[in-house]
Amino acid sequence: MEIHPQLLADCHVLGKTESGVLLLHKNSQVLWLILVPDVLQTDLFAVEGPIRTRIFADCEKIAAIIRQWPGVEKLNFAAIGNVVPQLHLHLVGRHHADPCWPKPVWGNLPESVPYRDEVLEELKTALQTVFVNE
């Protein structure tokens, strides 16, 4: 499947899931995962029932892993897509000391701090039950 160039510019590609492709926002200041379902619809609730069920099953698994990540206190979930029309679902781990708490992350993170390679690998390991073989 094709992924919008803005998402590819902003994110690391982590891997393929049952419903699409899982990305990680390059700004490590919050744990910000983005699921890009393999669908043509741009609105989440316009996706047909069985496919939406598969998308939400992925979200449930990803959300559970985010909540177990050290320091995460709260999960933020959103489908916005005003800038990038391709449907993409934000799953963001938040905590009271993160750089834009309690504001939402969109437009409010002051600067981008890259991930260290070993943290990227730890994240991929933590998320391995979400990925499918290509």
Add this chain to the structure above:
Amino acid sequence: MEIHPQLLADCHVLGKTESGVLLLHKNSQVLWLILVPDVLQTDLFAVEGPIRTRIFADCEKIAAIIRQWPGVEKLNFAAIGNVVPQLHLHLVGRHHADPCWPKPVWGNLPESVPYRDEVLEELKTALQTVFVNE
């Protein structure tokens, strides 16, 4: 069910749905509905499957009505809850000429413009298939 006082301060209460209570944000500059499911969990994906299915069925109906509302081009959906911990789901109708496009509505709407009574009534009529008798 009890609704957090901050939500009651910010919103009109429209009515009871299969999964909870539907609110309308008092700022009429965007069509901003908020579904408050009758659950104790604060994270959407921590809600058990069958109850979540009922919540999403409500969201699907509400989303379809928002998309048919004059001027709406895009639906934004989010569960954030960093300020108000009670689970509440934002369903927001957006368009290119609204006051904070393409930014998300949270923290970006410049001023609150109240609804006229007749628009409130039109909205309740448009949403009537979402409500259940109390």
